[in-house]
Amino acid sequence: MQKTLQIVIFDNPCPPDYGGVIDVFYKIKALKALGVRLILHVFYSERxxxxxxxxxxxxxxxxxxNKSFLQHFSILPYAVKSRSSEQLLTQLNNSDAPILFESLVSTSVLNSSKLKxxxxxRAHNIEHHYSKGxxxxxxxxxxxxxxxxxxxxxKRYESVLDNADVILSLSDFETEYFKQHYTTSVKYLKIFQEHSKVISEKGNGTYALYHGDLTIADxxxxxxxxxxxxxxxxHPLIIAGRIIPxxxxxxxxxxxxxxCEIIKDQSHLNQLIKEAHINTLYSFQKSGTKLKVFTALFKGKHCIVNKNMIDDANILxxxxxxETLESYRVTVNRLFQTDFKIATTRIKALESYHPENLAKQLVEFIN
Incomplete structure (x- = not known):
């Protein structure tokens, strides 16, 4: 029997060109490939x-x-209040199919008694930790x-999760957090991303690369x-972003x-990642799982991270x-003296992030 799933999404996931929507888009694509009937409820502004x-x-x-400045004066978080809609509640009840809320910020109707x-x-972060970061x-x-x-x-609003039947976390750390704070069933569902196999090329690059959305403080x-x-x-370093502050x-x-280099489009970014000898990654925030790690491992050569980027031991x-300036310098110097070869450990670790396999896990959680 064909399954149907409703998904409430915090932003238009097309194009899948930043962290949160990448997980959403490739989840949708993988579910559709499995024959799941999808009803999407999408909040948007510029996209x-x-x-x-x-x-x-x-x-x-x-x-x-509704991104009016007045929304900041609500007791609800701005990210939630600006995504409030009575119309959403009405249209969700046009179907009795299960509902997947993408991120805490899309859950404005989660506590409604009208939803049966x-x-x-899907917890994309511990949101108050992310905002504090x-x-x-x-x-x-x-x-x-x-x-x-x-x-x-x-932090105050997060208790709305008591109204959920299942919380889908995306890291070991966050799985333990939600289990400690809520009686709701918590399932660890790894992050969805584009690739199903490693396409890195052996050999050496001539520069190191850091790329990201450089409008974000972290x-x-x-x-x-x-x-x-x-x-x-x-050693040469390129800092790449669509906007450079x-x-x-x-x-x-x-x-x-x-x-600095302005990223023109996705193919330009892919080329930068592919040709870099080292993809350098770093974060000051322990929140979620950073998709840049997977982009680097599936497409690039050497990869340096700190523990805030991801907590999957196999990926690490x-x-x-x-972690420190000095240890980072030592590692960069060593890797520029090391030819890149694709390790079997990389291929094996990334197999568990195959989108179709993750979609099958998700379907098992749906009634």
């Missing part, structure tokens, strides 16, 4: 083109976010205040950290071997681990 998404679902409902369906929540990384006083208040609201802070790492090395371009300007064993 308002849905033609590409329509081919992956049977029914599509869209809801424009099975309710699952943004508070610590932000440089602007207004931003710091906003992130701090949002973190407090998210990524900016990480990029500045890596500039400090390479400031005392001779002044704080990074100014710091890079004092070095000939460190440069495929990477070089460095």
């Amino acid at each position: 308002n083109q849905f033609t590409a998404l329509e081919q992956w679902c049977d029914i599509l409902y869209t809801y424009k976010r 369906q099975q309710k699952l929540v 943004l508070f610590k990384s932000a440089q602007n006083y207004i931003q710091k205040t906003a992130f701090y208040i949002e973190a407090l609201k998210l 990524n900016i802070k990480s990029a500045l950290f890596l500039i400090d790492v390479f400031s005392e090395l001779e 002044d704080s990074i371009t100014q710091k890079v300007s004092g070095f000939n071997h460190i440069k 064993s495929c990477c070089e681990l460095a």
